[in-house]
Amino acid sequence: MRSLSFPWLLAKEWRELLASRAYWLLGLMLGPMVGQGFIAAVNLYAEASGIGGAPAALPQGLTPLDGILVPTFGAYDLALTLLFPFVVIRLVAAEKESGALKLMLQSPAGVGSLLWAKGVIIAIGWLIALIPGLIALVLWKSYGGHLYGPEVSNLLLGYLLRMILGAGVATAAAAIARSASSAAIVTLGFTVGTWALDFVAAGRGGLLQKVAGYTPTAALRVFELGLFRLNTALVTLALGIGGFALAAVWLPTGQRIRTRLLRSAGVLLCLGLAAWGASLPRTSRDVSENHRNSFSPAEEAALRQIRQPLRITIYLAAEDPRLMDLERNIISKLERTLPRVDVDYAAQSRSGLFEGADDHYGEIWYELGGNKTMSRSTTEAIVLETICQLASVPPPPQADESGFAGHPLAARPRWAAMIFHGIWPVTIGLIWWLQHNRRN
Numbered sequence: 001m002r003s004l005s006f007p008w009l010l011a012k013e014w015r016e017l018l019a020s021r022a023y024w025l026l027g028l029m030l031g032p033m034v035g036q037g038f039i040a041a042v043n044l045y046a047e048a049s050g051i052g053g054a055p056a057a058l059p060q061g062l063t064p065l066d067g068i069l070v071p072t073f074g075a076y077d078l079a080l081t082l083l084f085p086f087v088v089i090r091l092v093a094a095e096k097e098s099g100a101l102k103l104m105l106q107s108p109a110g111v112g113s114l115l116w117a118k119g120v121i122i123a124i125g126w127l128i129a130l131i132p133g134l135i136a137l138v139l140w141k142s143y144g145g146h147l148y149g150p151e152v153s154n155l156l157l158g159y160l161l162r163m164i165l166g167a168g169v170a171t172a173a174a175a176i177a178r179s180a181s182s183a184a185i186v187t188l189g190f191t192v193g194t195w196a197l198d199f200v201a202a203g204r205g206g207l208l209q210k211v212a213g214y215t216p217t218a219a220l221r222v223f224e225l226g227l228f229r230l231n232t233a234l235v236t237l238a239l240g241i242g243g244f245a246l247a248a249v250w251l252p253t254g255q256r257i258r259t260r261l262l263r264s265a266g267v268l269l270c271l272g273l274a275a276w277g278a279s280l281p282r283t284s285r286d287v288s289e290n291h292r293n294s295f296s297p298a299e300e301a302a303l304r305q306i307r308q309p310l311r312i313t314i315y316l317a318a319e320d321p322r323l324m325d326l327e328r329n330i331i332s333k334l335e336r337t338l339p340r341v342d343v344d345y346a347a348q349s350r351s352g353l354f355e356g357a358d359d360h361y362g363e364i365w366y367e368l369g370g371n372k373t374m375s376r377s378t379t380e381a382i383v384l385e386t387i388c389q390l391a392s393v394p395p396p397p398q399a400d401e402s403g404f405a406g407h408p409l410a411a412r413p414r415w416a417a418m419i420f421h422g423i424w425p426v427t428i429g430l431i432w433w434l435q436h437n438r439r440n
Contacts, residue, residue: 009117013091017125018435022086026079027129028428033075034132035420041071042140042413049408062406063290064140065151070224072136076159077220079129084163085170085187087125091118092174092247093183102253111251115244119167126163130156132424139419143411150287151226158223161236162216168243175247191216202318214239214279226288234278242271284336290404295333295384302388302396306368309340310387313365317347326364326378366390
């Protein structure tokens with residue numbers, strides 16, 4: 001009987017999703033949001049490609065991932081933060097407020113099957129919401145634009161994991177809170193809290209910065225760079241599933257608060273252990289077409305001869321552009337190549353404005369196998385040469401930077417405005433009207 005009840009639950013949750021005004025509002029707004037990002041991205045890409053007859057500016061830097069995909073799908077990040085949680089919350093809160101949840105929990109399926117059905121329908125709803133983004137990709141290809149399959153797949157995977165995490169948080173908030181408005185505040189508070197954690201942990205190092213590396217914004221940024229990290233994917237997935245597990249504790253009615261709190265503590269403990277275990281794998285893959293997240297093969301071969309832990313002490317403030325370049329272009333690559341890299345951020349301020357009198361400011365110390373040396377450069381070639389000399393390893397030859405020529409394209413976003421700002425809203429409105437009349 002349980003197996004027969006699950007398809008019924010799916011059909012019931014699907015009807016609930018279609019009856020949700022929040023979901024139709026999400027679909028209505030996504031078209032113009034994605035369209036605006038896509039149109040602006042194509043125009044900027046065309047200008048950088050020399051649409052007025054001028055030569056392309058730095059064609060090696062013209063990649064569809066940075067120029068088209070990230071700005072276009074950035075609308076989904078905004079939707080996942082501000083709009084999508086209301087869709088998820090309604091699927092749970094509406095049943096609680098109407099009393100239908102008590103009847104549902106008495107069915108043979110149970111709370112586990114109920115949450116599974118909600119999760120499946122939420123995922124289907126999200127896949128449907130991706131249609132404007134897929135239309136943008138089709139338009140880009142019709143203009144003659146280039147798309148690299150692994151980059152596109154990796155970015156879509158990042159947004160899928162971001163959706164799972166957001167859905168888990170929203171479901172848990174809706175199950176715990178007494179009303180939909182309270183659940184929305186809790187979900188928004190979680191989002192703002194992760195933003196604050198990102199800001200506070202920047203340039204601090206240690207456990208705080210490691211934890212901040214798994215916030216929704218930081219995790220999505222990894223996929224936007226064309227990098228797949230197994231630990232990031234596993235931690236995000238674990239947190240999303242943990243939200244549904246926490247909801248399973250609070251949805252059943254008739255239980256004492258103490259019992260729920262004890263079970264919640266158990267869930268959070270298991271979630272913490274699962275997230276810790278998921279953060280341990282160091283497997284990663286650079287799926288970007290220009291291999292921006294990796295050293296050259298010769299440089300990696302030289303670095304892999306180093307077996308001792310590398311310790312880096314940085315006297316640069318968190319908002320210093322040199323630190324940003326060092327982290328993005330060197331440290332992140334070293335962490336993927338060397339067995340162990342420990343980074344110590346020794347600066348005392350965020351801006352560095354009040355450290356001018358500090359004789360150490362701007363220094364970067366490298367310690368390896370008992371040897372220690374200092375450099376002020378954040379240039380990749382100089383840093384690698386410094387590390388290799390410290391490890392008594394022959395320095396690698398200069399990397400050939402002419403391998404990736406870029407993909408300049410001087411094209412205008414034809415038909416995009418009409419599709420995203422005209423056809424899409426009219427289509428969504430018409431489908432909603434037909435659905436509403438059929439239901440009534």
